[in-house]
Amino acid sequence: MGNQVDKLSHLSYAEVPTTDPNGLDTEEDGPRVGVSYIFSTDDDELDDNHHQPVDGPEQEEEKRELDCAVYHRDECIYERSSNTTELETFSPENLLNRCKPGDVLEFVCAGQYPHWAVYVGDFQVVHLHRAEVKNSFLTDAGQGRRGRIVNELYKFKPLSPDMVVQNAMEQVGAKDRELSWRNSEGFAAWCRFGKREFKMGGEIRIGKQPYRLKLFLPDKQFHVLEFQSLEDLIMEKRRNDQIGKAAVIQELAHHLSNNGSEANVH
Structure with a gap:
């Protein structure tokens, strides 16, 4: 089987089939083409009155999430x-009972983009929401969604908890053109690790695409997408989380069949 890698083009949206600013495929039948999300803003904005019930049976969110890994060249990050x-x-x-200041949190719900936040103590978080x-309060930021601590997903060396909290608190009130992050994940990860790669335009998009998003599929298969920046890769990963595991697998199957390709086997 051939090396199944899709290199994402960095064209304007007028030049590729995927034209929605959030990276959603607007063509019902055409194969999806990866793009650079150069015109996107915060993708996980929710109406402030939108709440999901949490008192019922626990949502097994992990069952609808696709296992994945991110590599920068040969290093898993x-x-x-x-x-x-x-x-x-x-x-x-x-x-709340599990959080410590400096923890990074992720709130999840089926059909929605995951929302990330930094716990700063006293039942409060700092997060990027609605371009600000x-x-x-943690309970308000989650908007009824279930959450988890995700300190260990990214493999970079973290800053001290005090520095993570300081990074977050210093940005409170920043909005619109003052922002350096495209979504809540990029902001929270920057607070924890302090790496410019999480910021908008933090990397120059020239030359070889050094980032790879490896999607683990059923039957020990996988599919790889390449990106020129971590910022673009995060946007694609979040889009996959929003549409869910089944939709991603169906989309990939459609794309591969149209291109006469197969996914790689481990």
Whole structure:
């Protein structure tokens, strides 16, 4: 089988089939083409009155998430696997009992983009929401969604908890053109690791594409996408989380069949 790698083009949206600013495929039948999300803004904005119930049976969110890994050249810098207990989610009230200042949190719900935040203590988080960095109570920031601590997903060396909190608090109130992050994940990860790669335009998009997103499929198969920046890769990863595992697998199967290709086998 051939090396199944899709190199994502960095063209304007007028030049590729995928034209939605959030990276959603607007063509029902055409194969999806990866793009650079150069015109996207915060992708996980929710209406402030939108709440999901958390009192019913626990949502097994991890079952609809596709296992994946991110590589910068040959180094694994992110890994999410359903074989670990790290993906277990909790109600906002239970999550509060587990948080320490400097922790990075992820709130998840089927059909929505994951929302990331930094816990700063006193039941509060700092997060990027609706194009503004806000200091909110954890229960308000989660908007009813279940959450988890995701300190270990990215493999970079973290800053000290005090520095993570300081990074977050110093940005409170920043909005619109003052922002250096395209979504809540990029902001929270920057607070924890301090790496410019999480910022908008933090890397020059020229030459070889050094980032790879490896998607683990059923039957020990996988598919790889290449990107010129971590920022673009995060946008694609979040889009996959929003549409869910089944939709991603169906989309890839359609794309590969149209191109006469097959996914690689481990």
